[in-house]
Amino acid sequence: xxxxxxxxxxxxxxxxxxxxxxxxxxxxxxxxxxxxxxxxxxxxxxxxxxxxxxxxxxxxxxxxxxxxxxxxxxxxxxxxxxxxxxxxxxxxxxxxxxxxxxxxxxxxxxxxxxxxxxxxxxxxxxxxxxxxxxxxxxxxxxxxxxxxxxxxxxxxxxxxxxxxxxxxxxxxxxxxxxxxxxxxxxxxxxxxxxxxxxxxxxxxxxxxxxxxxxxxxxxxxxxxxxxxxxxxxxxxxxxxxxxxxxxxxxxxxxxxxxx
Amino acid sequence: xxxxxxxxxxxxxxxxxxxxxxxxxxxxxxxxxxxxxxxxxxxxxxxxxxxxxxxxxxxxxxxxxxxxxxxxxxxxxxxxxxxxxxxxxxxxxxxxxxxxxxxxxxxxxxxxxxxxxxxxxxxxxxxxxxxxxxxxxxxxxxxxxxxxxxxxxxxxxxxxxxxxxxxxxxxxxxxxxxxxxxxxxxxxxxxxxxxxxxxxxxxxxxxxxxxxxxxxxxxxxxxxxxxxxxxxxxxxxxxxxxxxxxxxxxxxxxxxxxxxxxxxxxxxxxxxxxxxxxxxxxxxxxxxxxxxxxxxxxxxxxxxxxxxxxxxxxxxxxxxxxxxxxxxxxxxxxxxxxxxxxxxxxxxxxxxxxxxx
Amino acid sequence: xxxxxxxxxxxxxxxxxxxxxxxxxxxxxxxxxxxxxxxxxxxxxxxxxxxxxxxxxxxxxxxxxxxxxxxxxxxxxxxxxxxxxxxxxxxxxxxxxxxxxxxxxxxxxxxxxxxxxxxxxxxxxxxxxxxxxxxxxxxxxxxxxxxxxxxxxxxxxxxxxxxxxxxxxxxxxxxxxxxxxxxxxxxxxxxxxxxxxxxxxxxxxxxxxxxxxxxxxxxxxxxxxxxxxxxxxxxxxxxxxxxxxxxxxxxxxxxxxxxxxxxxxxxxxxxxxxxxxxxxxxxxxxxxxxxxxxxxxxxxxxxxxxxxxxxxxxxxxxxxxxxxxxxxxxxxxxxxxxxxxxxxxxxx
Numbered sequence: 032x033x034x035x036x037x038x039x040x041x042x043x044x045x046x047x048x049x050x051x052x053x054x055x056x057x058x059x060x061x062x063x064x065x066x067x068x069x070x071x072x073x074x075x076x077x078x079x080x081x082x083x084x085x086x087x088x089x090x091x092x093x094x095x096x097x098x099x100x101x102x103x104x105x106x107x108x109x110x111x112x113x114x115x116x117x118x119x120x121x122x123x124x125x126x127x128x129x130x131x132x133x134x135x136x137x138x139x140x141x142x143x144x145x146x147x148x149x150x151x152x153x154x155x156x157x158x159x160x161x162x163x164x165x166x167x168x169x170x171x172x173x174x175x176x177x178x179x180x181x182x183x184x185x186x187x188x189x190x191x192x193x194x195x196x197x198x199x200x201x202x203x204x205x206x207x208x209x210x211x212x213x214x215x216x217x218x219x220x221x222x223x224x225x226x227x228x229x230x231x232x233x234x235x236x237x238x239x240x241x242x243x244x245x246x247x248x249x250x251x252x253x254x255x256x257x258x259x260x261x262x263x264x265x266x267x268x269x270x271x272x273x274x275x276x277x278x279x280x281x282x283x284x285x286x287x288x289x290x
Numbered sequence: 291x292x293x294x295x296x297x298x299x300x301x302x303x304x305x306x307x308x309x310x311x312x313x314x315x316x317x318x319x320x321x322x323x324x325x326x327x328x329x330x331x332x333x334x335x336x337x338x339x340x341x342x343x344x345x346x347x348x349x350x351x352x353x354x355x356x357x358x359x360x361x362x363x364x365x366x367x368x369x370x371x372x373x374x375x376x377x378x379x380x381x382x383x384x385x386x387x388x389x390x391x392x393x394x395x396x397x398x399x400x401x402x403x404x405x406x407x408x409x410x411x412x413x414x415x416x417x418x419x420x421x422x423x424x425x426x427x428x429x430x431x432x433x434x435x436x437x438x439x440x441x442x443x444x445x446x447x448x449x450x451x452x453x454x455x456x457x458x459x460x461x462x463x464x465x466x467x468x469x470x471x472x473x474x475x476x477x478x479x480x481x482x483x484x485x486x487x488x489x490x491x492x493x494x495x496x497x498x499x500x501x502x503x504x505x506x507x508x509x510x511x512x513x514x515x516x517x518x519x520x521x522x523x524x525x526x527x528x529x530x531x532x533x534x535x536x537x538x539x540x541x542x543x544x545x546x547x548x549x550x551x552x553x554x555x556x557x558x559x560x561x562x563x564x565x566x567x568x569x570x571x572x573x574x575x576x577x578x579x580x581x582x583x584x585x586x587x588x589x590x591x592x593x594x595x596x597x598x599x600x601x602x603x604x605x606x607x608x609x610x611x612x613x614x615x616x617x618x619x620x621x622x623x624x625x626x627x628x629x630x631x632x633x634x635x636x637x638x639x640x641x642x643x644x645x646x647x
Numbered sequence: 648x649x650x651x652x653x654x655x656x657x658x659x660x661x662x663x664x665x666x667x668x669x670x671x672x673x674x675x676x677x678x679x680x681x682x683x684x685x686x687x688x689x690x691x692x693x694x695x696x697x698x699x700x701x702x703x704x705x706x707x708x709x710x711x712x713x714x715x716x717x718x719x720x721x722x723x724x725x726x727x728x729x730x731x732x733x734x735x736x737x738x739x740x741x742x743x744x745x746x747x748x749x750x751x752x753x754x755x756x757x758x759x760x761x762x763x764x765x766x767x768x769x770x771x772x773x774x775x776x777x778x779x780x781x782x783x784x785x786x787x788x789x790x791x792x793x794x795x796x797x798x799x800x801x802x803x804x805x806x807x808x809x810x811x812x813x814x815x816x817x818x819x820x821x822x823x824x825x826x827x828x829x830x831x832x833x834x835x836x837x838x839x840x841x842x843x844x845x846x847x848x849x850x851x852x853x854x855x856x857x858x859x860x861x862x863x864x865x866x867x868x869x870x871x872x873x874x875x876x877x878x879x880x881x882x883x884x885x886x887x888x889x890x891x892x893x894x895x896x897x898x899x900x901x902x903x904x905x906x907x908x909x910x911x912x913x914x915x916x917x918x919x920x921x922x923x924x925x926x927x928x929x930x931x932x933x934x935x936x937x938x939x940x941x942x943x944x945x946x947x948x949x950x951x952x953x954x955x956x957x958x959x960x961x962x963x964x965x966x967x968x969x970x971x972x973x974x975x976x977x978x979x980x981x982x983x984x985x986x987x988x989x990x991x992x993x994x995x
Contacts, residue, residue, distance in 0.1 A: 093512055119514035131509040133502055144502050147495045148513030154523060155495045165495070201513065364789060417980055420987040424722050424788040425943065428935050431724075432979060435932040439972030446969075553928050557796060564793055601808065607800030614793050 044107030046071045046209045046239045047092065052101030054084075054091055061087040062263045065101070071208070073239045074231075076250040076271070079260035080283070085243045086128060088260070089211045093125050094118050106208065120149055122208030126198045126215060128243075134187035138178050141186055142200055143169040149205030168204070176200035176230075192223040199230060210240040216249045228252055251275060259283075325478055329471045338470045338542075344582050345477040346542055348575035349484050349535035351563040353528040356488050359568035360497060361524045362504030365418065367430040368532045369559045370437045371411040373551035375536030377441065377448060378403035379457060380546055386456035387449050396460040404533040411529025412522060419521040434556045442548040453547025457540050468541065477538055481575070484531045488571045491527065500524050561606060565613050567622025576621055581606070669695075676835055685966070689833040692844050694965040695958070700850040700919070702957025703857035707912035708930050709937040709949045710864065711905035717944025718877055718901050720788055721781055724795040726909055727931030728802035729769045733910025734917040734926070735806060736768045737761035738815050755820040765910035773906025777899050799927065807924050817917040823849040853915050860908075861950055868946065877901060936975060940982045942989025951990055 047069040054062040062084045069075050077085050091098045094115035102111045110118050133141050146168045147153055159166050173179050176196060181189065186197065195215060202210050212231075216224050224246070231242070231253040244250035251257070251271040259267040259280055267280055274280055329337060354368040383399035385391040394402070418429040441448040448454075459468040459476075467476055491497045499520055503510045507517045540546045549555075558581065566577025584591060588602040597604070617623035673695065677688045685691060712726045740761040745751045776798070784790045826845035834842045868874040876897055916922065916930065933956065941952025959978055963971030982990060 095508060095511075114516070115508075115511035116514050116516045119512060125512055127509070127512075131506055131512075133505055133509075135505070136498075136502075140498065143495075144498060144510075145513050147499060148510065148515045152495050153499060153515060154520070156491050156497070156527070158490065158494045205514070364792075417983045420983060424720065424792060425939075427724075427792055428722055428939060429983065432932060432935045432939060433976070435928075435935075436972055436976035436979070440970075440976070443972060444969050553932070557800065560793075560796065561800075598808075601804060603800055603804035604808075607797050607804060610800065611794065611797035614790060614797060 044071070045069060045104070046073065046106060047241075048102075048104040049092070050102045050104075052091060052098045052103065054087055054096070055099045060263050062091065062098070065265055067258065067265065069209075069239060069241065071106075071239055072237050073256065074254045075239075075241045076254035076257045077241055077243050077260060078247070078250060078257060078274070078280075079266070082262075083260040084263040085260055086213060087263075089125060089213055089241075089243065092118075092211060093123065116148075122206060123211070124202035124204075124207040124209070125211035126202045126213055128213040128217065130194045130198045132186045132194060132197060132201075135185065137183050137185055138189070138197060139169060139173060139182045141197060142172050142178075142204065145169075145201040145204035146172065172200060172204060176203065192219055195219060195223070195227075196230075199227075207238055210238060212240055212242040212244075214243050214245060216244055216246050224249060247275070322482075329474060334470050337474050340582060340586055342470075342474050342477045342542060344575065344578045345481040346535055346538045347559065347562060347582065348578035349481050349538070350532055351559050351566065351574035351578050352484055352488060352571055353532035353535065354559060354563045355566075355568050355571060355574040356492075356528045356531065357524060358563065359570070359573075360492055360504060361500050361521060362423075363419065363426045363521060363524070364560075365414070365430045365525070365528070366427060366556050366560060367411070367414045367418075367433050368528065369556045370434040370551055371407050371414065371529045371532040372536030372539055373437065373441070373546070374410045375403045375407035375533035376540035376546040376550070377454070378406045379537050379540050380454040381447060383457065385454045387454050390447065390449055390454060396462075400537055403537060404530065407533035407536060408526055408529040411532065412526045415522040415525025419518055419525075431553070431556070434551070435553055438548055438552050441551060448548070451548060453545060453549075455545035455547075457544055457546065459541040459544075468544070473541070477542075480534055480538060484534065485571050485575070488531065492571075496520075496523070561610050565610060565620050567617075567620030569619045569622055573620055573622045580621070584609070673831060676832055687834070689842075689844065690965060692831060692833055693846075694961045696844075696846050696850070698958035698961035699954065700854050700957070701961060702954040703854045704912060704915050704919070705933050705937050705957055706857050706861060706950050706953035707908055707915060709934040709941070709953055710861065710946055711908035711912070712934045713938045713941070713944055713946065713949045714864075714908075715902055715905040716938070719781070719898055722788070722792045722795065723905075724792060724931060725776070725799040725802060726795075726906075726934060727927035727929075728799045728806075729772065729906050729909035730913040730916065730930045731806060731922060731924075731927040732772065732802065733765035733769045733913030734817070734922040735810055735815070735913070736910065737765040737914035738817050738917055738922060740764040741817050754818070755822070758817070758820050761817065762911055762914050765914045766907040767910075769910030769913075770903040770907035774899050774903045776906075777902035781902075782895065782898070799931075803924065803927055806927075810922075812924055815917060815922040816920075817914060817922075819849045819918055823847075823852060827851055847919075850919055853919065857915075860911075861946070864946055873897070873900070936979050938989070939979055940989060942991040945989070945991045948989055948991035 045068050047067070049065050049067040052062060052065040053060060065088065077088065079085050090096060092103060094110070094113060094117075097112065102109060104110065105118060105121055105123060108121065110121070133144065136144070143165065146165050150165055150168075152159075152163075152165050173182060176199065178193070178197060178200060181193065186194065189197065195218070199212070199215060202212075215231075216227055219227060228249060231240075234240070242250060242253060244253075251274075254271060257267075257269060257271050257274040258265055259274060261283060266283070267274060267277060269277070325341075328341065332341070350369055350372045353371070354365060357368070358364045379399055380387075381390055382392050382394050382402050383396055384393050392399075414430065414433055417433070418426050421429065441453075442451055444450065459466075459473060461467070465472050467473055492501070499510065499515055502513075503515065503517050503520055510520075511517050539550065543550065562577035562581045563574050564577070565580060566575065567573030584605065585602060588605060589599040592599050592601055592605060595605075613620055613624075617627070619626070672688075672691060682688065708726070708730055711729075712723060715721055715723050715726075738761070741754075741757050742749070742751065744757060751757055780794060780798075781791055784794070825848060827848040829844045829846055831844045832841045833844050836842060866874075868878055912930070913922070916926065920926075937949060937952035937956050939952075940955055941950070942948030955978065956975055959974050960971060963974040967974060
């Protein structure tokens with residue numbers, strides 16, 4: 032499917048719609064009454080201090096656990112009670128703040144697993160042959176994310192920056208339509224950061240995403256809209272410019288509240 | 291939370307640990323050749339009471355190893371699944387208990403038995419994978435115990451305490467497979483096939499995904515894998531191996547009784563798999579070999595150690611504890627440690643590099 | 648509880664109905680139709696009481712197991728060995744001063760001392776295990792569990808070596824040996840006299856003791872500082888160790904207490920069943936099932952699970968003799984299928 036066609040097919044339905052979503056841990060409200068809409072292809076940044084509920088928000092959207100109340104729609108379909116893997120098969124992807132990779136596997140095997148997860152060959156007990164479609168897909172992806180030279184390297188030998196790069200590569204396997212990036216720039220060097228910005232901005236147009244990012248500079252450069260969270264609630268929404276200049280936001284986030 | 295979380299995918303690739311590919315192939319050929327020509331040197335007793343038993347129990351331990359080593363699920367139900375296959379072979383085939391045995395010919399009875407064992411194993415999996423990690427041991431142990439008590443008290447299907455006897459291996463293509471040497475070759479063939487199958491599947495997309503789930507189930511779900519279904523499918527596959535082992539078990543003893551599926555034997559199979567090492571399929575057979583050889587010669591071993599001859603369980607228990615304390619992965623782990631040490635040794639001076647002060 | 652009623656009106660109704668039928672069956676005289684179907688009321692009442700008292704034994708054994716599991720995530724498969732050890736130690740204490748013909752002066756004292764001795768012996772053994780073994784492999788659940796299996800193999804063989812394969816029964820003190828008449832009618836004679844149920848006093852006493860121990864444990868966990876710390880540890884170990892509490896002390900304390908309870912259960916088991924090799928495995932399995940059914944790591948769960956399994960075993964053996972073990976298993980499988988965490992979940 033071409034980019035334009037997929038954009039058209041998504042027209043009218045939002046990529047993601049959260050309605051009144053809350054998540055409690057015991058008596059603690061990690062998220063309360065989150066209502067959020069992201070259009071197809073839209074790139075959104077979610078900002079907020081530690082404990083604002085950003086990662087919990089991602090966990091709820093991915094399906095790591097169910098929201099206590101509220102609903103989640105993905106491309107128009109109600110996925111509130113779907114298990115994680117069903118949401119992934121509908122084009123949702125996510126990366127993790129702390130890399131969750133398979134350290135004992137080579138870079139290629141990691142990518143191969145990611146490709147297998149969203150294909151039909153998951154349960155195959157036959158080893159892949161040379162002309163296997165999955166292998167071909169993994170070969171393509173490894174080139175796309177500039178990791179081809181580390182093809183056979185074990186992942187726990189990779190540098191931190193390369194691991195973050197692989198983390199993103201896993202989210203690009205198959206045909207992603209909507210990606211959740213959880214602090215992809217954390218711990219990266221300035222050069223690696225600008226590489227990351229290039230990767231994000233050069234993603235195909237039909238792929239929308241939400242990015243959690245502490246680095247305002249990165250966040251505002253790769254996003255078209257911004258949602259501010261505070262204490263498990265949505266605090267402000269707007270264009271990057273507006274958020275950056277908002278006095279309340281500055282007080283809360285850019286000022287003493289940060290760190 | 292994988293139970294066996296400190297292992298990685300490549301524990302089964304010995305060539306990454308300094309053993310070159312040709313020497314590994316050489317070891318395979320050597321071991322294979324010895325096993326094939328073994329009947330020429332050994333007597334009936336060694337062949338039937340030791341080597342064939344090692345192969346049969348090794349297959350059941352292999353089934354446990356597959357789930358624990360690749361899937362991170364330490365299932366104590368594998369002997370019970372083998373027991374189901376054994377009982378079903380007796381029930382659908384022929385035996386001395388004519389009120390129970392249906393008397394089907396072996397090539398119908400055996401597949402039925404294995405399929406029932408696989409269904410049973412799948413159900414065990416479906417029940418136990420709903421909880422995480424260490425609960426698996428508790429649940430599967432409870433299931434095994436329930437099956438033992440059922441077999442012990444039920445006379446309609448299991449013939450209670452005395453079990454079902456006279457379950458004989460078939461005569462096929464003019465060979466009586468119950469004779470010592472043909473039965474040995476049957477066991478050897480099926481054990482080798484199981485071993486190769488487990489190794490093969492471990493590197494298939496299914497096996498890789500299973501190992502991914504062991505190391506990081508949450509991440510696998512976020513890659514689109516149905517973690518629960520994958521785990522249950524692993525039980526089904528492991529039940530196939532255990533089921534074939536179970537059929538051989540009933541033929542080997544020509545009988546099946548609750549004693550063969552008691553908790554003590556369930557624990558024995560766990561001990562075999564853990565002592566051998568859960569990191570590679572060969573560990574299951576290695577563990578079974580050590581266990582059964584020790585068991586057979588326990589009297590001599592114990593008297594050499596100055597202990598009373600009947601203290602076999604003490605010997606096994608202490609040996610088991612020593613292995614767990616000293617090795618991360620049974621005898622395989624010890625061997626790996628030893629190789630690493632000798633690899634570090636300077637070939638000329640013979641010193642450990644780390645020791646050079 | 649009210650929440651449960653709101654969320655599961657159907658199941659609540661079923662539970663209330665079952666309890667109502669039970670209460671009716673306990674107190675009302677049985678019409679002959681029911682007697683034809685289920686046998687005499689005396690058999691029913693006896694199975695009921697045996698089930699409840701067996702549940703008391705299971706509770707004592709399982710509560711220690713679940714307490715240790717809840718706090719330390721340690722599946723102590725040597726728990727059955729502690730039970731058997733406690734039973735044997737209690738037996739030795741109870742006959743310590745016996746003369747040649749087996750008579751003991753002031754036996755009640757020695758019998759009670761058997762409980763104390765078994766508790767202490769197992770508690771000390773448990774402390775040793777936690778301090779010398781499990782502390783070194785914290786966080787490695789599988790290794791800990793495998794070690795407990797190894798210990799149970801060794802312990803079983805050592806006990807077999809010392810005590811042999813005989814059956815031992817701990818004698819009941821004279822004043823408890825007879826039956827107690829309960830105000831429950833089993834039948835009405837043709838003469839109009841009401842026949843009341845008689846039940847062994849010692850079993851009733853042990854039931855009361857188990858309830859008292861359970862309530863005290865619940866109070867200790869919910870009302871004392873140490874109890875709060877233990878519960879905090881169940882909910883969040885990292886937080887507990889970060890708050891500067893010396894978590895190892897709490898671990899050792901809990902392990903000692905849990906092991907001691909197993910010892911007490913051993914003396915109870917030795918008094919109303921018997922002690923022999925193999926009893927360690929069977930009580931371990933009962934504890935496992937109780938904990939799986941009741942909810943792992945929860946004391947009220949252990950109580951509920953013990954009651955259900957005790958009743959199921961006794962009613963099963965009376966009314967469905969060949970399928971009794973399957974009944975227990977069906978209950979366990981049902982719970983696992985519909986509520987994998989068990990009937991009562993702990994705070995987590």
